[in-house]
Amino acid sequence: MARPEELALLRKNAVELISERELGERLEEARKNGRPLRVKAGFDPSAPDIHLGHTVLLRKLRQFQDLGHKVVFIIGDYTAMIGDPTGKTQTRPALSKEEVAKNAKTYQDQAFRILDPHPSKIEIVRNSDWFFAPDMFRTFLESVGTQYTVARLLERDDFEKRMQADQPISIREFIYPLLQGYDSVVVKADVEIGGNDQKFNLLVGRNLQRSFGQQPQVVMTLPLLVGLDGTQKMSKSLGNYIAVNDSPKDMFGKAMSIPDALMPTYYDLLTAEDGTKVAEDVRQGRLHPKEAKLRLAMRIVADFYGQDQANTQREDFERVFSERQIPETPDDLQVPAASIGAAELVKRSGAVSSSSEAFRLIQQGGVTLNGARLSDPKAQIQPVEGAILKVGKRSFYRLRVR
Numbered sequence: 001m002a003r004p005e006e007l008a009l010l011r012k013n014a015v016e017l018i019s020e021r022e023l024g025e026r027l028e029e030a031r032k033n034g035r036p037l038r039v040k041a042g043f044d045p046s047a048p049d050i051h052l053g054h055t056v057l058l059r060k061l062r063q064f065q066d067l068g069h070k071v072v073f074i075i076g077d078y079t080a081m082i083g084d085p086t087g088k089t090q091t092r093p094a095l096s097k098e099e100v101a102k103n104a105k106t107y108q109d110q111a112f113r114i115l116d117p118h119p120s121k122i123e124i125v126r127n128s129d130w131f132f133a134p135d136m137f138r139t140f141l142e143s144v145g146t147q148y149t150v151a152r153l154l155e156r157d158d159f160e161k162r163m164q165a166d167q168p169i170s171i172r173e174f175i176y177p178l179l180q181g182y183d184s185v186v187v188k189a190d191v192e193i194g195g196n197d198q199k200f201n202l203l204v205g206r207n208l209q210r211s212f213g214q215q216p217q218v219v220m221t222l223p224l225l226v227g228l229d230g231t232q233k234m235s236k237s238l239g240n241y242i243a244v245n246d247s248p249k250d251m252f253g254k255a256m257s258i259p260d261a262l263m264p265t266y267y268d269l270l271t272a273e274d275g276t277k278v279a280e281d282v283r284q285g286r287l288h289p290k291e292a293k294l295r296l297a298m299r300i301v302a303d304f305y306g307q308d309q310a311n312t313q314r315e316d317f318e319r320v321f322s323e324r325q326i327p328e329t330p331d332d333l334q335v336p337a338a339s340i341g342a343a344e345l346v347k348r349s350g351a352v353s354s355s356s357e358a359f360r361l362i363q364q365g366g367v368t369l370n371g372a373r374l375s376d377p378k379a380q381i382q383p384v385e386g387a388i389l390k391v392g393k394r395s396f397y398r399l400r401v402r
Contacts, residue, residue: 003027009063010220013056013268015196018203018219026190026218030069037069040189040217042127042180043111044076045103046095050110051241052300053225053234056269057193058114060222064191071115071122072187077104078128079183082176110244113304123187130186131179144178147211148204153177156200181205189217196221197233225269230259248305249331252313253394255297260289263296271299320396326388330396335383337401342367343377351391366392 007024011017030037041057043050050058061071080100095103108124115122130136153174154160162169177200184192184205192202199221206216224233227240234241242254258266263282264275281287294314302310316327333349340348346358346367359377361367367374368390369381389397 006067010060010067013060013222015221015223016199016219017221018206023191023218023220030190037064037190038072038123038188039064039069039191039193040072040074040184040187041193042074042076042079042183043107044080045100045107046080047236048103048106049236049241049243049245050107051234051236051243052270053227053241055114055244056222056225057195058111059270060193060220062114062116065116065121070120072189073108073111073115073122073124074183074187075104075107075124075126076180076183077101077126078131079176079179080104082172082179106245113244125187127179127183127186130182140178140182143212144182144208147208148178177201177204178208181208184217185209185212185214188214190215191218191220193220193222195224197224223265223269226262226265228254228257228259230262242300244304248301248309248313249316249327249394251304252297252301252310252317255300256293256317258293258296260293263289263292266296270303271296273299317394320394327396330388330398332400333389333397334400334402337383339380339382341377342374342379342381345381345383345389346391349389349391349395349397351395351397361392 006027007020010023011020017023026037029035039061041061043054061073065071077100080103081095081097104126131140133139154163156177159169159174180201181204183189185208189205189209192205194202199219202217202219202221206219210216226232227234227238228242229238229240232238232240236243242251246254264279267273267275267278278287278292282289282292294317297317298310298314301313312329316329320327331349335345335348342362343355343358346352346362347355352358352361362374362377365373365375370384370387374381383399383401385399385401387399389399391397
């Protein structure tokens, strides 16, 4: 049987492990035979950025790598064009091949900020490699389409709920679990890791492997990271996310907006610290809630930008919010020498995504220039070199007139 400390590490934070006995046996076989386990995880590039929710899986994959096993990182460029119906109450729009290719471009580099990129530790594949193969449609229908009945696929919670609500399910969505399951057959996965909303799909892979005469993969599900809104899972489409590619300042500032109730979960899923102990220290008065959050924000930034940057962001945050001062290094904002509308100036900063948002923020009193509050979005501003534009609570820009 596997060493207890290995199992304890891999089991940490898992929602379900199907089954722990099988994982222990696989680990022991791998050690005896000198063959690393093939640990699969699939990521559909439906958006260009990986966020901290994705890193919960990536951190678990890294644990397997550190124990000597090999990650099979599947970029689901084919399945992304289909769209995983998990958690969807209606048919989601399909992405084009060009959109998926653009998004997939960024995934590998972002994942390598956590995973070990050495070829002995990771194998990166795209499922378009087999789904676009000649005669694949006939092969898939004959070898996979006969293994699952309509009734079994309708057991999936998402489908059942939509059927009860008289909401349509497209054939494209209906076959998605079979496509994801077939990935496991192709890569001969020993273990597959996914969010706990993926359990049905992961079990389809396990069953299909059995049908193909392979040893069925161990299934491990992990919790979904709740986003900054404190209610729904972290998602770019919901705007409640911290992206791996966020700037250190944005990453730190967003982390400081995490609801207090979520701090133990974030500590557990994103750091090596025990979230329960942190919560108990706060409850007993040994640790101030603000200090707990500052430490969490620093750890998140340090993971992606190093400890020096984490220290800098803490100092800037405390200078701005505790001492009401301007950060030591505000971002530069290049502006023309000619006068410019207030809303256009705010939009150019990049702190807002649209003119209407800039209008609204100014009207709500959320913008100042050199300490003076702007109130008219249409007002013409004559830029002054070095003037400080503050947008919202934590975005500062030094005007650079060109």
